[in-house]
Amino acid sequence: MSFVKLSASVLAIAAVSATAAAARDQVQVAGSSTVLPYASIVAEAFGENFDFPTPVVESGGSSAGLKQFCDGVGENTIDVANASRAIKSSEVETCAANGVTDIMEVRIGYDGIVFASQLNGPEFTAFTPADIYSALTAQTLVDGALADNAVTTWDQVNPELPAVEIAAFIPGTKHGTREVFEEKVLLQGCEDTGAMEAMIASGMSEDDAEGACMAVRTDGMSVDIDGDYTETLARIGNNPNGIGVFGLAFYENNTDTLKVATVSGVEPSTETIASGDYPVSRPLYFYVKKAHIGVIPGLKEYAEFFVSDDMAGPDGPLSAYGLVSDPELAATQASVADETVMGTMN
């Protein structure tokens, strides 16, 4: 019965190691796939420069990361959640209900959202939020009543755009990027075209009008991508007329296949985003469980190292990868050093 002996001894080893590993010695991070590249760059450099083991960074999306983060306090919960949007008050409540009360919010910088198409495709070189809104909205106001969007080619939206079928690949609803896209592009375009005003004038409540502005057509001209940017890239590769939504860093790593479009006449780059000229950008965050500082070795050092000038500064490796450095980095560094927690949210 060597099986029995073997399995018994391995189970015993596993049990012993389970108790031995109770003291976790590396920082565990999860969350946004947009922040993941930056977090992995920081984690790698952290492992090289400190005596702590390299932190573990999981992907999965901002919401999934914050959900894990709010699961509770203790060594079998994560220490840091990466997010491509600010934490919501409902998430703070969930956190509090599970005993996660002192949360440090750390803004690491900004990320631009760009519109890019196949390098050899049609001349998609300039967009305005209004163009995108008119092309992608689900319903438009016709004679005072909502009707399905009848636009099928880009030149119907704006004569300066190519006369090709609309085929947009936008991030799915589980992505933090989608929210930014809805607010900074669709809603903005809705206001710019005057559609929002007209809807309110036609008797819709403001909330309904906003909802109608951000609703994306479902007739196949706009496709939600629930996967990563690599999936969007593959779709663009198969469709010469396709236009996709990417993060700036992803675009900058794939300039050999993608061509980027200006938005409202501004070319996306770390400089234009930092100056605020490029309209579609958003802050990136990570959240730290204060209760874990001092318990998990290296957690505070990791947070401080992340926002240090060496990493997140304008000449650091994060900026080289595509992060737009935060002009207020010094304030962030100070608040991390002081372990400042978030105030109560309304």
Place this chain on the structure above:
Amino acid sequence: MSLADANTPAPSAAPKSSILTTDARTKKRNRAEARFKAYGIGAIVLGLAFLAALLVSIIGNGIPAYTQTFVTVPVYLDPAVVDKQGNRDPAEMAKTTTFGYAPLIQNAFATEVSQNGITTDMAPKKLADILSASATGQVRQTVLDDPELVGQTVEFRLLASSRVDGYLKGRVTREALARDKNLDAAHLDIIDTLRTAGVVNRTWNWDFIFGADASESRPEQAGIGVSMVGSLFMMLVVLVLSLPIGVATSIYLEEFAPKNRWTDIIEVNISNLAAVPSIVFGILGLAVFIQFGHLPKSAPLVGGLVLTLMTLPTIIISTRAALSAVPPSIRDAALGIGASKMQSVFHHVLPLAMPGILTGTIIGLAQALGETAPLLLIGMVGYIASNMPDGIAAGFMAPNSAMPAQIYEWAKRADPAYYERAWGGIIILLLFLMTMNIIAVILRRRFERRW
């Protein structure tokens, strides 16, 4: 023919069908048969064509990952930078971070470039974009491991950046670099010159097979070794748990259990479990082992437990098939000479069924080895496989990834250089799966007995 003629009755009024001449219906049937054979051959040819296309694309895309571009640079380890206290104490020297080493390497590389007769107006920092970001860490680690090197000029074999590597592999073109802010065409001219001088060369890359994962900005440094170790520990857990449990279940159900409604329900459910999508086991594992059992996240132990659940039905079904294939006469003979039921099973039936059991187990393990979906949910996908586990316990408990999860992670990273590594990883994974399947075939061929 005369005999046949003699035996055939004289043709009567209507021409009767003959087995010698094919009539219309026979022809039709023959044609149908020929068509069917053609369909079969067509299906096989199509399948083989797909296989060939798959293998060609895997090998074509993956082979470049096994070679890597290196730059040989002599670096003067300036004591003023690397050992500010001057006491050669590694603890003190560790205060100089990798960022502190950057100028050292940039200047050393600029010197090396000018010594090869290249004049450039690029600043050393810009010039050093040719080198991987891992260079600083590599030099720093070497110095900390051997403080005696401080003050000497040491020749380092540094990784070239992924774009330089891509250029030598034909993936990055000069036209593409015009829009790329990471590297200029001028860099490529320097590389061409350095390559003829032997400073830059592309060699076999063991680090890809044995190394750890790297961050998004250093695809050139990434290797599959640590996740391979993760897979190994998971397979150990799967083997050690699923083989005894699966075999015991099968023996009980096949040899001892009464045939009643309960055992029927259990049997049906085991068959159903074998068809459950693997992601379901991932959710189960997350809920049971991590949230309820408080086992650590991303641990190969948890991954192994989840994959055990997934593999058990496969092993039980194949073990039961192997047991029932042993003829009843063996059992009857054993019982007839006075063996107990248990003796007959363990002394006679089980050894005869062993080849079938092992084959089923190996196929089940191979399935588990290639599984990614359940691992997504228990936190084994991401930038995880960065530390080689130190010791057996850490191997089971420290966060790690698995080969298929690592490949999935590489495939979705932004830098195109990771795409090549994903294909390279697939080659290794396929080699493992092929080896396991071949072992299963050999076991079956050698030991299987037919009655």
